[in-house]
Amino acid sequence: MLNVATGTKWVLGNWKMNGRLASNQALLAALLTDAQVNVAHVGLAVPTVYMAQVAQTLSGQPMAWGGQAVSRFAADGAYTGEVNAAMLADLGASFTLVGHSERRQYFAESDEVLSAQIRHAREAGLLPVVCVGEGLAAREAGEHEAVVAAQIDGVIAALQGSERVVVAYEPVWAIGTGLTASLGQIVAMHEKIRACLLEKLASSCTILVLYGGSVKADNAADILALSEVDGVLVGGASLVAEQFSKVCYGAAK
Numbered sequence: 001m002l003n004v005a006t007g008t009k010w011v012l013g014n015w016k017m018n019g020r021l022a023s024n025q026a027l028l029a030a031l032l033t034d035a036q037v038n039v040a041h042v043g044l045a046v047p048t049v050y051m052a053q054v055a056q057t058l059s060g061q062p063m064a065w066g067g068q069a070v071s072r073f074a075a076d077g078a079y080t081g082e083v084n085a086a087m088l089a090d091l092g093a094s095f096t097l098v099g100h101s102e103r104r105q106y107f108a109e110s111d112e113v114l115s116a117q118i119r120h121a122r123e124a125g126l127l128p129v130v131c132v133g134e135g136l137a138a139r140e141a142g143e144h145e146a147v148v149a150a151q152i153d154g155v156i157a158a159l160q161g162s163e164r165v166v167v168a169y170e171p172v173w174a175i176g177t178g179l180t181a182s183l184g185q186i187v188a189m190h191e192k193i194r195a196c197l198l199e200k201l202a203s204s205c206t207i208l209v210l211y212g213g214s215v216k217a218d219n220a221a222d223i224l225a226l227s228e229v230d231g232v233l234v235g236g237a238s239l240v241a242e243q244f245s246k247v248c249y250g251a252a253k
């Protein structure tokens, strides 16, 4: 279970559509032998088809795992191809990503769909990690704050009453491009996101704002050192044990 009480920052890996049984096993084995990585503030969002493998391998270990998305439908039934929140919880997931930009872009997930995913995740006892972030055109037009505020607005009702709200700021132009937002850009957006949540959430709760977008071994420590950053969401570097370990070392400082 992802732990907020340790005082350390979160490191979530997002494997996206990557992995095979053998390479997953090797990656997990390497991560499990690393005391800085196999801790309660590290989690892996893995492909559905490998969840059983990950659940079994991480059984009894502090490292958490979760989904990359979840069905908009809560109840079991005739939804071919879907995996609902209850199934993820059944297998031992502790969180699920919601609204990753790749889901918004390639699967046209709307605010309504994302709100349903958040509600069902919460009902099943999973923590929704809500991803937001502007595209390059919006950033260049100076509309990044408005875009992200609208994304938060679109799901805020589904987040009301949560004990903790976790939002990952992932500027689309920094995902998988090697371009990282500058530390100043990260600070400004994290402050904005936190203020937006504080203003719109009716009851008090723990708010965590994570950063994602080309986080690697060589930039993670600087990003994680920012007081406005509560953790990172790591894509490509989470597939390489050595890289991911180094990111985790930055979180433990």
Ligand SMILES: O=C(CO)COP(=O)(O)O
Pocket: 014, 100, 170, 174, 175, 176, 177, 178, 212, 213, 214, 215, 233, 234, 235, 236, 237
């Ligand atoms: O999308 C991301 C994590 O969810 C970030 O991906 P990269 O770290 O590969 O840029």
